[in-house]
Amino acid sequence: MRASTVVRTMTGIQVEGLSLSFPGRPPLRVLEDIDLDVPGGSFVSIVGPSGCGKSTLLRVLAGLLVPNKGTAQASGEDTCGRAGHTAYMPQRDLLLPWKKALNNAVLGAEIAGVSKHEARERALSLFDQFGLAGFEQAWPSQLSGGMRQRLALLRTFLLPMEVLLLDEPFGALDAITRRGMHQWLQEVWQRDQRTVLFVTHDVEEALLLSDVVYVMSARPGRLIERVDVRFPRPRGLEVVSDAEFVDMKARLLAALDRAMGNVPD
């Protein structure tokens, strides 16, 4: 598929009865009986306590881990043990310090089979949109934390896949930079509306960005709560004080408390 192809038929993500344990004595049960449907073109988030299995689930969808049970599909393709069907942004940004920003940006697209020329042309057109114009030839060490995250996101958006898997892309940023990134990501996503599965610790961030937010329990991770978010986009800061938003946030925080075993089910 060409990087510039607009994906018109989006089938999203379907996970059914998925369980995964890491080998050991005893085995470490990480995911248990996960069912998840992310409709094509929607933005869905998962929040959950540290170590519950969020990144593990994304790694299954990225084709990097094979579950013990169940199925996982993205864009209609079986992802179990098969990389290349999703655009995956790992939890740590993984920019190569010895490559300049533009060369970092095109790396994944070239590996995914986009021609060098096309990848560079498209990356250059995105630098402005991603707030990085003028930094094409900068080294990663010359970029701020927010810019590095935007570059890692640019690289992910450049991949010619329908499904984007974003693992805590703003986790390392301060609160003010994060807020700016929320507004910016909404704009970028509205322009190039693909299917997104987003992992975060931040309930407010999840509500601002998503159509649906799920809560995963402590390990072994199960999805124990679902909240549908229907506010129109773009969602500005004012939405945070809306009574319905406050109510949804309280529901998610209560589910997180249950997830951590602080209160009974």
Ligand SMILES: Nc1ncnc2c1ncn2[C@@H]1O[C@H](COP(=O)(O)OP(=O)(O)OP(=O)(O)O)[C@@H](O)[C@H]1O
């Ligand atoms: N390759 C691996 N081999 C063995 N255990 C692993 C492996 N990868 C992850 N784990 C374990 O699986 C559990 C879930 O890890 P995972 O990274 O999915 O959690 P997480 O929900 O993403 O946590 P965080 O919010 O801190 O990023 C943890 O206990 C972790 O130690």
Ligand SMILES: [Mg+2]
């Ligand atoms: Mg993680």
